[in-house]
Amino acid sequence: PFFLFRSISEITSCVNMRNVTSSDAGRTCRSETRASAEVQDILTRITGLDLKVFRPIKQELKPPTYKLMTDAQLKEATQSAREQAQRLLKMPPVLLERKPINDVLSEDKILEGMDTARYVFTDITFNIPHRERFIVIREPTGTLRKASWEERDRILQVYFPKEGRRLTAPPVFKEENLKMVFGQDRHEDVLDRCQVQFEPDSSEYIRDLEKMGKYDLLRSTRHIGGLVWYLVNARRVDGLIIDMLQKDLWQDAVSLVGLFKVHPHSETAQEASNQQASGLDLLNIYAKRESQRAGYVVLALQAYEQTSAESSV
Incomplete structure (x- = not known):
């Protein structure tokens, strides 16, 4: 009417628009580009990539194809497979929850x-x-x-319909159904579906991301980087650090603590900067200054160091 x-x-006339000049935006982009690239590099390394491990999926059975290749052709095919895997592992965005x-x-x-x-x-x-x-x-x-x-x-x-998205969330996202799906270790399926249904800064997407606890199920998938970034921002990385040490992924654990530079005023970031700490020293600083489960992290560190010493003998 x-x-x-x-x-x-x-x-x-009722809408207040915030004007940002191109020069202001340029200065902001230049100041953040270097840090952003470094964070992306760390998250990519933590994601991991294993061309020999493929998750079983339901698909039409076809007879295998065999090819005879020269060394050069094999190298080219391996590089092509690696590039395809990197595209599939591209991390979806992880954003702060949008304000109402x-x-x-x-x-x-x-x-x-x-x-x-x-x-x-x-x-x-x-x-x-x-x-x-x-x-x-x-x-x-x-x-x-x-x-x-x-x-x-x-x-x-x-x-503007988005393929695969529904007007109302599917029943799988109800709390009782999520418990059943997580009990079947279908964490990746939930996040794949969540990525289609919800915006990355919606409360529903972030709520489901919070429930991810079985890190092995997401390692070498496109979702692990986003989970790591969320946990670092929320300062809830103890469980992931312990898991990495138990899986002999100590370098990933060091990189994970290195991401604490996003909290420049944290005790971990300040002491690590003052001491120029790296490697296991960085993990010990985190356990002493930041960890909410310091005892478990220290025990995992000690177990890792003991195992490494025994294997080097």
């Missing part, structure tokens, strides 16, 4: 009670990033507000 908006300017949208644009009491339904107004112009797309809702009370994230996700799925 025509009375829902007096004019487009009524909407735009509670922006009221106007209160028009004159419209209160004129209808019982809410009206949604969406800018469906092509070539506009979805995050910048303007979506507002007129309530029966006359309130004009911005759509919440959940409403935006549903509306965008209507106008």
Whole structure:
């Protein structure tokens, strides 16, 4: 109905836009590029890549194909397989949880009670990033507000369908069903489905990421890097460090603690910087200064050092 908006300017005048100059953006990008590249390199190393290990998947059975290759052809085929594996292991983004949208644009009491339904107004112009797309809702009370994230996700799925995504989350994401699926060690399946259904900064995606505890099931998959980054930001890496030491992945454990530079004011980051610590010394600093399960981490370190000493004899 025509009375829902007096004019487009009524909407735009209610929106406060934050202007960022290109020079400001350039300085920010240049200051963060180096650190970002280093973090990506560490997460890629922790992800791991093993061309000899493939997870069983259901697919049509076909007879194997055998080829005779020269050394040069074998080297080329191996490199091609490695590049394909690296593409498959590309990490999905891990973002901070998005803040709720509670922006009221106007209160028009004159419209209160004129209808019982809410009206949604969406800018469906092509070539506009979805995050910048303007979506507002007129309530029966006359309130004009911005759509919440959940409403935006549903509306965008209507106008710009994403393959595999549903308007409502599948039943698998209900708490009781997740427990059953995790009990079957199908963590990777859940995250694959989660990546399609939810935005990476939605509360639902982050909630499911928090439940990942069986690290071996995600190692050498595209999800382990995102899990590591989340745990580092939340300062909850004790379990992963212990698991790495028990799996003889001490270099990955060192790299993991090295990521604590994202918390520059933490005791681990400051002492490591002062002492120029590396290797097992860095792990000992973490156990002493930061770990919430210091006893377990120290025991895992001692067991690793003992095993390494015995194997070197």
